[in-house]
Amino acid sequence: MIQLKSVSVDNWYACTQLDVTEEQRKSFPAPVVYWIAESKVVTDFRPMAIYYDSDLVGFAVYSDKPDHEDNYWLLALMIDTKYQGRGYGREALRKLIDLMKESLNCKRIMIGHRPENGIAGNLYESLGFHSVSEGLIDGEVVRLLRCK
Template sequence: MGIDLKPVSVQNWYACTKLKVTEEQRNVFPAPVVYWIAESKFVDDFELRAVYWNTDLVGFIVFCNRPDEDGNYWIPALMIDEQYQGRGFGKSAMDKLIEHMSSMNCNKIMIGHRPDNLLAAQLYESLGFKKVSEEVIDGEIIRLLELT
């Protein structure tokens, strides 16, 4: 499909801040990309990736490059710009990210989504993420992907 994950850099950070979700999704993805860029300057284990389809910037991902105290590597944010949604870019980007995280000797990947975000639920389930529990934690359903 031509999806690449490139580090957010001086060359593309501003273009990343222009990415946005649909109006209906703002309650699902309330923090704009600029928030994640700013937070990454203070949270040492956040890594940012710009999602490109060929040469077009189509999305943004935040993941942790170190495990938490339970050995889990988290993906705090995944978003595909509103004009590129529904084309499989989110799934392709997640496939690339999972491959990358696997190469980091990551065994467990955690991700959360709002209970009403059924598209995210379907995407994560299709990638093998299982619910950790039926309980909503901090407003999100938490999912786990165990890599072997």
Template sequence: MVVVLKPVSNENWYECTQLKVKPEQLHIFPAPVVYWIAESKYVNDFELRAIYSEEVLVGFLVFCANPDKDDNYWIPAIMIDEKHQGKGYGKAAMKTLIQLMRISNYTRIMIGHRPDNLIAGKLYESLGFIKTSEEVIDGEIVRLLQIN
């Protein structure tokens, strides 16, 4: 499966705001896409990408262009629209993002997920992310992918 990560722009930002998760997933992904777009105007290192399969918008993600004090690059958000879940787009988007980050010489990629989001946990583990601790931090399990 091939997905393309396109920058959120004047042409696609509104369509991105129409993406949503299933109602039963709102406790896992409570902030709507419009929140991330707004926050990116004030948090300078947020990079927003629209996830496309062919020319169809299927999801959205946010990653940080600058490392934190420990040299970690974070992925604060990834979501696949409710109509496109369960088709492999999340995994394909993560693989594409990791490759992009690898090319940009990122070496430590961090991501978090809610403890009850078992699907995300399994996805991240399948991509090589390991738990940084058994402790839940700010309501999330934190995982690290070390790139050599």
């Protein structure tokens, strides 16, 4: 069972040890330590540790403040290379969507991914995220989920 926990003094270092495959580094270029550091100065970023039972399996970051168009952003989602292919990313994304809908009462969630990351694109699309741009925005395909 997937659980989301805030990154804290107890798990921050373990989060920094999470990694993706060499190929995926092209799609997920910022390491976890970067996101944790940025969350200390960008105060609306919420870094989350993703657990399967007691095992730390991934990491995510979302914003708890809407942008100027009332969109909430899911900024990063990754599953450690040792735990990929088990459905943890899908379940974590579902949990993140539920968390954002319940705690933020958001109506729109945005997410981006590099165009070469077809696995992420397929996952996001399968959970209802639709492309909102013809081209790339800052090098990414941007997708929108309308929450009901």
